[in-house]
Amino acid sequence: MQQEASARGEPAGVATMQFRQGSAIRQLWETNLEVFQRDRMALFGLCIFAVFAIVAIFAPQIAPNNPLTPLKNNEGDWIKDAMPYWLAEPGEDEAEGYTNTFLLGTTNIGRDIYSQLIHGSRSALLVGFSAAAAVAVIGTVVGLLAGYYGGWVDAILMRAADVAFGIPFIPFIIVVSAFLDPSIWNVVVAMAVLLWRDTGRVIRSQVLVIKEQAFVSAARVSGASNLRIIFVYIAPSILPLSFLYGSFAIAWAILTEASVSFLGFSDPETISWGFMLQDAFNSLALSREAFYWIVPPGLCIMLTVMAGFFIGRGYEEVLFPRLRRM
Amino acid sequence: MSRKLVSIAVLAMMLLVLALPVTSQTMGEAVPPIIVHSVTQAERPIEYETTRLVVENMRELGLEVEHRAIPWAQLIHEIWYSRTTDSAVADRPFQMTHWRMVGRPERSDPDEFTYNLFHSSVRDGGYNFIGYNNPEYDALAEAQRVEVADREARLELICEAQQIIRNDMVNAYFIHPLTPQVVNTANFNPDSITTQAGIGVHNFWTWIGIEPTGDDKTLITSTTSFLQAFNPLEISGDAPSRVTEMTWDRLMRINPIGVPEPWAAESVVWEDSLNVVVTLRAGMKWHDGEDVQSDDAAYSFEAALAGTTQTDEDGKEEFRPEAPDYHPFARNVADIEIIDDLSLRFTLHTPSAAFETSSLAKLNLIPKHIWEPIINDLLERDDADVDSIQEEIPIGSGPFKYVAFDVNEFVFLEAFDDHWARPKIDAWIMNVLPNQEATLGQIQAGEMNFLWEWPGDPGVLQSIVDDNEHLDLFSAISIGMNYFAFNVRYAPFDDVTFRQAIAHTIPQEFIIDNIFNGLAAPADSFVSAALEYWRQCEDLPTYDFSIDGARALLEGAGYSWDDEGRLHYPGN
Amino acid sequence: MSRGVAYYILGRFLQSVMVLWIIVTLLFLLFRLAPSNPLASYIDTTFTKQQEAALLARFGLDKPLGEQYIIYLVNLLKLDLGDTFSYSGKTVLDILGADLPNTIYLTLTSLLLAYAVGVLGGIVMAAMRGSMIERVGTTFTLMTRAAPQFWVGMLLLTFFAFQWKLLPSSGIGPPMVRYRWETEWDKLMSPVFWRHMILPTFTLALYLHGLPLLLMRSNMLEVLDQDYVTMSRLAGYSEWRVMIQTAARNAMLPVLTALTLGIGYSIGGNVVIEHVFSWPGLGRTLVRAVQQADYPLAQGAFFLIAVIIVFMNFIADILYSLLDPRVGASAQAQVS
């Protein structure tokens, strides 16, 4: 991308205009661009997120019904186990005293599954991104400090990482969310507390490499302070790595939240896909063969998680070109 | 003189006039936010949804309501320890909670509920956690216990008790579940299945009476709850008591219509209201071959009574029973006298109508030669009680005997051939299957042939039965019931009218139709409709579902609503 | 060298012990957050104050926190995890002892299956890099990693168990068979047990095979770029030898480490699967214990899992240092 610009040695004036904002941030931005230009899958993943994000933001507008309140028919009874209109035998609904407009039918107590699905995207993305952000930030900072300063800082932080590695993940989340009042935030925090470990370690080792590179010594020789070296020289080079782990963290977070909700340790007042599945299974959707209730949430989880994977792999391919497909 | 009168009269008049505007409506402060407890959606969807429904209706009354859904274990604990302001687990006492009582054979005598749920003596530590305190009622509750001889008279008392509770609306009962059970009629003859009032088909009489049609004479059932103990001196839940009642005989058993009748006892004869002579059947054997004798029977009660008296730090004497679960049922026994090998006499402290039901028909007969050493040992130690005991091979004298038991996995019993009422099936197996889908899968696949416990959506069960002709659905009104309990100690629930108003916000029919799919009976009392005898009272007051009704009621009592529509207490 | 390794192992061991101690302490504190106490599971219409006091004493909950911590540590050292609240007459150890083998069987079989498939798959993917097959293959693998385990499990359950009645739906075997299993050996010898194992194993393996596959793939791609691989090409070895004997052999190392780590983590991660298939293992016990507020049990299960994980991490380190001769010489690297 950069080369076209430089192809014809443009006059000094233009150059001087350009190089002034030529900065780490710009480079970083370009790395990110590169990721999505180079890797179609990564781009695909990004699109998935984009779509779900829009859905999440406008959920109340998109969702035809309130996801929590059961829908009632003319007699004021709940419209239970209504099939999706495209599956239901015609006329059945009139007989039951309602008009079937349900894209994915209703639950066993008459909640609109489609609306739940829409609202589910909210908690999924909320969990995914907040956890990812937390993980990336903690991991990066830890990695930077441990890697750059070494010695005791390193020792302590890495022992902490070992401890984090020693704590069984799912059980920890379960226990925490069972002990504190059910809320996705507890899940997010619990995950952040453990998940930074990989990011931290990898970034640390990366820092160890970079800090030995000549341009860092050069900075030190020309008198740059530690903070300057860390944040001006090293940090930008490892940020893509944090993104990489961030995007994987999104995936894990969403999966974990789903599992925890499925085991019934989540807040029933905030619809999440995991909760929907839990509801479905406890309401015996399988025996009802209500696949229109079971399959969609699962697919949504799968999609978002894969989006995370795709983006992560996109970064991998740019950061570790060895893996690049030729 | 007359002037005095006049002046007094005038004064009185003036006072009246002055008083008038005061007594006329002024708005009190707003009713504070209310928290309503229930179990989680994951654990029992039905109860969760019901509560949700009611909470929404309560909001329509202009109340600020929060629905707090927590796991059962946590719920029961929270309610139990936050009954008063010096709450051990919450920053304030609980206010209102969804609750349920399960049916058990011994509960087919109204005594347990009548007394333990409402008597003021069990208000602080016991099960009267709602804090109901009504001397008039206490009197009744005690009276019906003593009324041994005259059943009619006792019925009177029970009815009156029900009236009071219903009027005071201490607990807002709304349904007795119809416990649905599915039997694989390809394996069993449906006519051989007994239905016990308030319990359903999964009862002792069925276990011994049910006739296998094929050569496979094994009954396989399952429970979604827990199988924690195999112990004649411990009550650790519904499923385990099924097992103990089959493995250990009892002097009497509650018969299908809910009345105790002699079982291991040949006869039970009341000499007077305090003395009863029990004579054992001849020739009964323990599963290890020993004879069952009167001293075993006696010891069964002594074991339940056994315990040590300790003085705690503030010098208070405290009795610690070794069998805490059964001690209450034996507590009334003052003395046991062995007459001969087969007969013995019980002497009670106080006359008790429920003695047969809740003692003779409740305590398991345990072999003295096995338990005496154990109990004596326990009496030495103060760090453990019978709950910490698990026999290697449990020995009883019941119609079924132990084959294998894997905690929270399964129980495997086989018919005891030397029993005088040998069951028609050869083996009885109970699996623990917390996963309801699995349960359904197994009953259909034939991996299981008797589904006796179903916490899930009854509608699904119905449809399963419709799809498989070899499955039959049985259901009976349970002794148990679902209701909302109010903590009557504190405002706003200390006000009868308010409670009654809340009762009006419970859409009973709707719940039965929509949430229970019709598999529930409307409830209005702690005595289930299943116990026909004890329901022969004049009708109890009804509280139809009507938000307006509730509003009217409150208005009448001086409650009022502000501009935002929030409910306020009556003025002064 | 060997002396160095000995040092190394000792050091790592000390480290693991330290880590474990910290975890144990955290665990203790964590369980002080518990919202309810054992009494919950005893409350009944006849529950009285005496019983309450008795119980509190029995579970040592009436002592001050510090004291409880000491007792707790001492007991751990004695491998005494205490009594459960909800299973009478059983110690936590009894129950976990019964669960652990089941969990291990499930974990190991599925891991082995997953890694066998994964490693081979990884080699193939690497060999076919860029091809359509590789894209499809890796995408499928990603899907299996992205799909919630319980969801997959439940779907499999519906079809294989409920619809087509091919395989048993849950548990490890019907009681009339199980009660004859005197020893673990009997269990392992029983075909019934293995039939019950099929579904959960498959579900688990389906999820687990992703890691080794992707790892193997990237390692292969990395190794194939190494000069010594080019060298063995130049040396005229057959493509098969180059791929398997040279490349794969080197690419395997990290995968083996991952496997050892995997044992630890999936023992901790099986929770959901065990729940879905009501497989009587640590995970299911843990979930139940938490639901039942049986804290000694939950704590015990958590502890046991943590021990296994830490131990496996330890083993992984050692294994790596033994498999890769260079690690021994790591010190040299530091000379400038």
Added chain:
Amino acid sequence: MSILSIRDLKVNYHTQDGTVRAVDGVSLDLDESQRLGLIGESGCGKTTLLKAIVQVLPRNGHIVSGEIKFKGMDLLKLPPAEMRQLRWREIATIPQASMDSLNPVQRVGSQLMKLLRVRGGYTKKAARKRAVDLFDVVGLDTERLMHYPHEFSGGMKQRAVIAMALALEPSLLIADEPVTALDVIVQHQILEVLRRLERELNLTVMLITHDISVVAQVCDSVSVMYAGRIVEEAKAEPFFASPAHPYSLGLQQAFPNLASPRDVLVSIEGYPPDLREPPAGCRFAERCPFVQETCHEIDPQLEVVGDGRMAACLRSNEMDDLRARAEDPTLWQNVEVTRLVGQPPTKSTDAGRGEPLGRPTITTHDEQADQPLADPCNVPLAVGNGRADLLLEMNDVSKRFKIGGGLAGLLRGDKEQTVYAVNNISFTLRRGESLGLAGESGCGKSTTGKLLVKLIDASDGQIVFDGADLSSVDDKELLGFRSRVQLMFQNPFEALNPRFTLYRSLTEPLIIHGWKDENERLQRVVETLDRVNLRPAEVFLDKYPHQLSGGQLQRVVLARALVLHPDFLVADEPVSMLDVSVRAGILNTTRRLARELGLATVYISHDLSLLQYTCDRIAIMYLGEIVEIGPSNEVINKPQHPYTQALIAAVPVPDPTIENPPLRIREGVPRPTEQFIGCPFAQRCPEVMEACLNVRPPFIADEQGHQAQCHLYGEHHNSPKLHREAEAAR
């Protein structure tokens, strides 16, 4: 007859940004027992050619056309299986970077034996025996048979690889850069082995390298490759005597030569054309000082130019004249190339090629500037001897590293070890003086460099910079020091932050040292870029490192070092990563600027000839100690210390007529983890005497301040010799 003949071979790489014509019509013949040296700078396609011959091209490389005949068989038509059989049976290949060519997790011996068994069909026993022999042949200690690669030194690995290559008695051996990145002594030993084997086994050898002196030492004929083409082909002697292609000319003059040092080394500015769209005309035209219009249109073919030599140049007929003109070094600097990597030639440069002599218009003032003085050494020496304007003083400075130890160490499982990287060395440096530090890798020269710029602190002794003791400077003083002392790095590709534009990189030091005004900074940066011949500076300002060539980058690195106008510059292997053709450019510029700015410089290098070219004085280091120090010419021409002698003897001479003498010392520096009572060199020294083992030799100085630390010249000079030559010679 020729055993290998290649005809018009074309190899392409398909990359994401286009097809690279790596080898574009190469033809060459290799006769029985011929030793061909294939010379060319990186990216000229020489390695691709090799890979094409044995057909191990990466999956994105394709042979487009041409034929490769080996002993009559057309390799390109051969089924893969048979091709595989040929490899190492017939054609053995020593790959580049053979350091990493051994499987790290397999014992060297087993790898060798596996090869013998699998490919040679040896039995287990036979294989073992053969392996032992091979180890012997290449001069490896047979006890090391069962060691892992990481336990081998670089030289040993190289030998091991050669052993494997010879294992199956091939008739053709192709070696790709067999000695690059090895220390001179090792390099020498390896070359000796090669030479020996050539004779003994009468091998046919094709040696691929960028180092013409290696070729001079090993080969009897030469092919020069440039931009995917062969531009010259000749027998060794005539080639070195009188190259027949401008590029060869340049190369020859770019090479420093200890034996007959040049006053000026030339550098062929710029770098090869982008092979994605090679120019229509001569591929060298862009860099050629003799370029003329036609060169840009006509693509010269390889033609016979007298006695069995061929060249591809339009002006080959005027070659003698050109050769004469080429002697003038200024000719070469005047080629200014501002084109960036991966860019077609820009009009601006083409414009410069207007008239015959191709004087680029944009070159400016300093045509003279880079002209070195007649004798590089005398002027600074004058300075040296003259006023006592001492800039830097090292007094018994030592640096020790602790490895392992501490809790962390215990946990990592390595027991504590001390590395004596630098052992109380002392020397002084005057303003404007340049000192060279030489020695094999691990001798502590880089550590000394780090100490000098205070990247690390000395364990003992004091470093006094301009009167201030570095061990006791506070932050303010340190910042001051930083502004006056700079470091130039070995690897230009690492030395610049890849995420910074050049302007950012260059302006950082200014910002750090509180240059507030953006415009002043810009001025200074532009000025400095201009100084280092990156013109027009503006073109480079907003570029990122990956867009520049190694040469340009190294100039930027230099610029960054100088942007603060320091007094003292440490250059650590400044050109070792660069192509020969551009090395001189960097050195010349550095030299010039040093003079312009009165800059004192310390050059650190393993390449004595380079130091001789750039330095006033040279210090030879061994195991962290300075064993000899003195004026460059003195040290080079009259080496005192046996070690220095060995080093000098080892440097290959770019002249086939002169063969390096055999060395009498063993290769391989011991790890500096022990301190010696006596002379650190004793264990390798051919002259070793008893005294050497237990008495520390003193520094013996002569009048020019030429000092050597050796007993040979001290009172112990007649202490009894320990006769070690025999084994030492191995």
